[in-house]
Amino acid sequence: MNATRICSVNGCERPFSCKDMCELHYGRMRRTGSTDIQRKYPNGAVCAVDGCDSPRRGREWCGAHWLRWRKYGDPLGNGGVNGVDWNVKRDCGVEGCDQKAHAHRMCHKHLSRWRKHGDPHFVAKVTGRPLKGDKPSWAAIHKRLQRSCGKASERACVDCGGQAREWSYRGGCPNEMFGTVGSFVLAYTEDLSFYDPRCTSCHRKYDDAGARDRDESGRFEKRSA
Secondary structure, eight states, rough: OTTOOOOTTTTSSBBBTTTTTTTTHHHHHHHSOOOOSOOOOOOOOOOOTTTTTBBBBBBBOHHEEEEHHHHSSTTOOOETTTEEEEEEEEEEESSOOSBOOOTBBBHHHHHHHHHHHOOOOOOOOOOOOOSSSSSSOOHHHHHHHOOOHHHGGGOOOOOTBBBBEEEESSOOTOEEEEETTTTTTEESSSSSGEEEEOOOOHHHHHHHHHHHGGGGGGOOOSSOO
């Protein structure tokens, strides 16, 4: 949830949750088709689908027809639109997508985008999450490294030329930091230019050599990473 955005409904200052609305108003819109105060149907109100006498639950439909609308995009579900059997697995209706439709004629990915942003084509910009605290953790830096530089496995090891597996801190940064990960005390830095792709074997050899150089200082117990 993005705490800097608020609900788009006038007078509501709750945090944005989905489709520019807070959880409360989005829930109302999803159930009733309106963000107004929860509708209370009169006693005895029945489903708006012709021939259905079940009690009205949401969007003027009974529970069964509302669920069909939610899954198939039409309250009649099977054969509701142009005689098409929506119970048969179909391809995603988004142009260029070859995945199977899950609901509303969209695959899981495009359905999630549509429900969250109102647009199945929406793609968020990757800007990197802000680092928390004065000293970001080793794990946070490595996550940012992968987001910014990609997977190490997509590159060649700088030592042996084989396929790399991990990002390796080469050392030498003046703003070096240390963090404990499991039984190791690891050196790392926020400056992503100090990392190289290495295979697992070369990474361990490189780190073990660096650890021996650091033992006398007492700042480093086993290896860097």
